[in-house]
Amino acid sequence: MPPKNELASRRILSVTEEELSRIVLDIHDGPVQNLFAALSLLTRLQNGISHLSFEQLQSAGVGELIPIVGQVEKLIESSLHEIKFFLGTFRPPEFHRRSLASIVEGLVFQHEEWTGSTVELNISTLPDNIALPIKIALYRILQEALSNGFRHAEVDRQWVKLWGEDEMICLEVVDQGKGFEPPPLEGPAATELEAHIGLRGMRDRVALLDGEFQLASSPGKGTRILVKMPAYV
Amino acid sequence: MSEKIRLILADDHALVLQGLTTLLEQIPDMEVVATAHNGDELLNLLEHHQVDVVVMDLQMPYHGLTALTEIRRRGMAVHVLVLTAFGDGDSIRSALELEAEGFALKTESPTQTIEAIRQVAQGRLVFPRAAQRWLAVQQKPQIQAAILLSPRELDVLKQVARGLTNPEIAGQLNVSENTVRFHLKNIFEKLGVTNRTEAAAWYFQQGGSAEL
Numbered sequence: 165m166p167p168k169n170e171l172a173s174r175r176i177l178s179v180t181e182e183e184l185s186r187i188v189l190d191i192h193d194g195p196v197q198n199l200f201a202a203l204s205l206l207t208r209l210q211n212g213i214s215h216l217s218f219e220q221l222q223s224a225g226v227g228e229l230i231p232i233v234g235q236v237e238k239l240i241e242s243s244l245h246e247i248k249f250f251l252g253t254f255r256p257p258e259f260h261r262r263s264l265a266s267i268v269e270g271l272v273f274q275h276e277e278w279t280g281s282t283v284e285l286n287i288s289t290l291p292d293n294i295a296l297p298i299k300i301a302l303y304r305i306l307q308e309a310l311s312n313g314f315r316h317a318e319v320d321r322q323w324v325k326l327w328g329e330d331e332m333i334c335l336e337v338v339d340q341g342k343g344f345e346p347p348p349l350e351g352p353a354a355t356e357l358e359a360h361i362g363l364r365g366m367r368d369r370v371a372l373l374d375g376e377f378q379l380a381s382s383p384g385k386g387t388r389i390l391v392k393m394p395a396y397v
Numbered sequence: 398m399s400e401k402i403r404l405i406l407a408d409d410h411a412l413v414l415q416g417l418t419t420l421l422e423q424i425p426d427m428e429v430v431a432t433a434h435n436g437d438e439l440l441n442l443l444e445h446h447q448v449d450v451v452v453m454d455l456q457m458p459y460h461g462l463t464a465l466t467e468i469r470r471r472g473m474a475v476h477v478l479v480l481t482a483f484g485d486g487d488s489i490r491s492a493l494e495l496e497a498e499g500f501a502l503k504t505e506s507p508t509q510t511i512e513a514i515r516q517v518a519q520g521r522l523v524f525p526r527a528a529q530r531w532l533a534v535q536q537k538p539q540i541q542a543a544i545l546l547s548p549r550e551l552d553v554l555k556q557v558a559r560g561l562t563n564p565e566i567a568g569q570l571n572v573s574e575n576t577v578r579f580h581l582k583n584i585f586e587k588l589g590v591t592n593r594t595e596a597a598a599w600y601f602q603q604g605g606s607a608e609l
Contacts, residue, residue, distance in 0.1 A: 165436040192482040200482075200503035201416030206509050241506055246505040248484070258487075264420075266487070273486030276527035 173372055174297045181259065181300050188251050199244050206237045225259065249278070259299045262283060264290055264333070267303055268326055275310045281320040283310065288327035298393050301369040302326075302335055307377040308362045309337040309389050317341025317387055331395045340386040346379050366391075404519045405442055407433040407453040407464070408480070413503070417452070420507055427514065437465030443473055449518050450476045452501075452506055452510070453490060456483070465495040473524050478516045480510060499523035522587075529589030546587060553580040557593045558600040 204213045210233055213221070221227040260266065265287050272283045306324065314321045326335050347355035359367035363379065366389070371379040375393035402549060404427060408414050414432050421427050430446050433439040437459045438604075439451065439531045449467070456498045478499040481490040492500050499517040501510045516523045524532060547552065556566040581593070590596050 196482040197413050200507065201410070201412035204413075204416035204507040208423055210418075211420075211423055212409040244504045248502075264485070270486030270490075271525040273489070273527050277484070277525050280526075294501055 165183045170257060170372060172385070176358070177372075178296055179319065185258070191247060196244065196247060199240050203237065203240045203244070206213070206233060206240065210234055210237065240329065259296055259303070264294050264299050265326070267299060269307060271303060271306055271310070272324060275307075275314070279320075280313075281314055282320070284323045286325045286327075287325075288325075290328045290330060290333065294333065294395045295397045297373060297397055298395060300332065301373055301375075302333065302391070304383065305366045305369060305389075305391055306335060306337065308366055312362060313339040313341060313387070317343070326390065328395070330353065331393050332392050335389075335391045335393075337389045343381045343383050343385045343387055344383050345383065349377075349379070374384075401428040402450055402514060403448040404429050404514065405431050405433065405439065405448050405451050407436070407439040407451065407461075408458065409434055409454065409457045409461075413454075417507065417510070421511070422510060433594050436460035436462075439464050440467055443468065444476065446483075448475055450477045450478055450514055452480050452514065454481055455479055455488070455495075456481065456571075462491065462495065465497060469496050476520070477508075478513055478517045478523070484525070484594065489524065490531060493524065493528065526589050532589075541573055544564065546584060550584050550587075553577060554596060554600055557581070557584075557591075558597040561596075575600055580581075 202281075213230060213233070216224075218227065221230060252318065265334070269285065269305075272285050275281070276283055290319055310322060310324075317339045320341045321339070324336070325337040326336070347357065347360050347363070349355065349360075349364055366376045367379075370391055370393060373393055374397075375391060375397065378390040379387070380390075381387035404421065406414055406417055407427060408417075413433070413440045416436070418429050418432060418602045426609075430448050431442045433442050435458050437568045439453060442491055444449070453461065453465070455465065456553045457464070465479075468475065468477060469482045476499075478501055480503060481492075484500075484502045484504065487503050489500055498521075499513050500523060501513040513523045522532065553566060554572055555571055560570065563574050563577045570577070581596075584596055586590060588596055589597050590599060
């Protein structure tokens with residue numbers, strides 16, 4: 165039985181994900197719909213005035229207003245793009261309802277779609293009814309690993325393998341990119357550098373759930389992350 | 398296009414319906430025939446109107462998802478473009494599994510929706526590039542190939558799969574090499590592949606040979 169504070173941390177993790185899901189859904193159901201409607205109307209307006217000549221616009225006294233319509237259109241478009249990218253997920257993964265395989269597949273899809281890179285995904289048989297905190301942790305770890313590979317390793321191809329071993333779930337993320345000297349992630353010498361926060365976050369998530377985290381990398385030799393977690397907590 | 402694309406729009410967000418209708422009414426090659434606020438209304442409208450394309454949100458009350466299933470089950474001759482705020486893998490997959498022909502996002506400019514309507518009306522599949530591998534595995538090979546590629550493109554792909562070069566294909570099909578290159582470019586784009594080896598692999602993966 166894990167200590168009380170660990171149980172509390174796990175519970176907080178799930179609650180935070182739920183709150184995040186609700187916020188994301190609300191934003192998509194409210195502001196996104198309104199912004200899209202507003203943009204449709206503005207496009208209509210733009211198309212309408214594009215038929216008019218400069219003289220016609222001037223004589224109507226609205227010549228100087230035209231560029232403003234374009235500006236507003238651009239502002240709304242960029243707001244929609246920001247919502248799309250900054251929310252991290254277009255739609256919360258609905259961890260409760262969906263299988264780990266489907267969640268991982270969705271995440272890989274999203275990564276490919278955003279970055280234009282390729283992820284070779286291989287999922288073997290997994291245990292049933294994987295615990296919610298495990299699904300959340302693996303999702304966030306994979307998200308971080310994929311984005312690290314794209315941002316830092318400078319590769320456009322990664323390999324992701326997800327499989328079950330007895331009652332353990334194993335996740336491996338590999339790239340053949342730039343690689344780096346792995347910093348110490350544990351103990352008194354553990355890195356505090358901002359650039360390493362993501363790595364520490366992955367390691368902490370795994371530790372909290374009694375899992376195992378391995379990071380192998382060296383300059384010029386690519387990176388391999390291996391995570392093993394119990395399927396049930 | 399000489400004839401207008403006849404449309405039904407279905408969305409439970411009244412402002413979206415209003416905004417999009419106002420925009421589309423002014424597009425010369427399109428005509429909004431009716432609008433629906435939920436899935437049931439949409440099915441009713443489809444009983445009474447002959448249209449080319451339905452633009453619908455899947456997250457609608459009274460059965461957005463079921464409405465699309467019903468459209469397919471009843472074999473209604475209409476193209477379906479899903480227009481949604483959610484561009485995640487799961488949403489796109491649902492759309493694919495329910496046999497929508499296109500997927501457009503409310504987080505993109507409405508001009509993209511207009512373009513997607515035109516594409517879908519011409520029988521093309523409009524899905525994000527990353528969804529191509531699902532497209533390839535999820536639909537029945539013959540239907541898949543027929544939807545994706547024109548008959549001429551299928552002819553060209555078949556010759557590519559036989560290992561023929563462009564001049565050889567040109568000779569075989571009685572067309573110029575330029576035409577072959579043009580078809581190849583379209584084939585690569587539609588299949589989401591980058592070279593002829595991948596295109597051939599796709600062809601064989603679909604179990605392709607005689608019936609293609």
